[in-house]
Amino acid sequence: MGNFELAQVNISRMKAPLDDESFRGFVEALEPVNAIADRAPGFVWRLQTEDGDATSIRAFEWDVRGTSGILVNMSVWTSVEALAAFAFSGEHLAILRRRREWFHHVREAMTVLWWVPAGHRPTTAEAEEKIKHLRVHGPTPEAFTLKQHFSPAADAREGEPGWLCPA
Incomplete structure (x- = not known):
């Protein structure tokens, strides 16, 4: 996308602590x-600590809601595709299919996408605001989903069903 990259965050409410059997x-x-993600075409960056651990990242604590905690996955890609x-x-996909376990x-x-300037690495605070925006407003050019996404220079109508062809 040239001047833009795609940021994404997905959060999950854990059923048990990570060290649980x-x-x-x-x-x-x-x-x-x-490791597969790191080598995937279009992968740019993912949130992790200096020692490579993403599971110890603490964010979205306001969304725990009586669960064992929130697991945060945030990354940047070249495109939605x-x-x-x-x-x-x-x-x-195999792990995704087992997520209910x-x-x-x-x-x-629990997942939101948004465009960032190329080279920008989003913060967890930025991601929290994007999730909140999506929950309140639904998909918009500012915060959207894989199912209903927008281009970096989205027209306000883009993403609406039938916006290209109203017939």
Whole structure:
């Protein structure tokens, strides 16, 4: 997208602490799946600590709601298509299909996408604002979803069903 890159964050309310036996399958898959993401076409960056651990990142604490905590995954990609190609294929898809084993099913938005200037690395505070915006306003050019996404220079009508062809 030239001057823009796609930021995404997804958060999950955990059913148990990460060191619980019930999370073993998820924890064992983290490193291999992250390595695949790191090599995926269109991958730019992902949030992690200096020692490479994303699971110790604390954010979205306001959204815990009596669960065992929030797991945060935030990354930057070159395009919506690149993110979708990774997210819905291979090992990541296999883990995604098992998510109910480890994470609570929720109705509100837990994943949000937004465009950032190329080279910008979003903060967790920025991501929290984007999730809140999506939950209040639904998909807009400022905060959107894979299902209803916008281009970096989105017209206000883009993303609405039938905006290209009202017939």
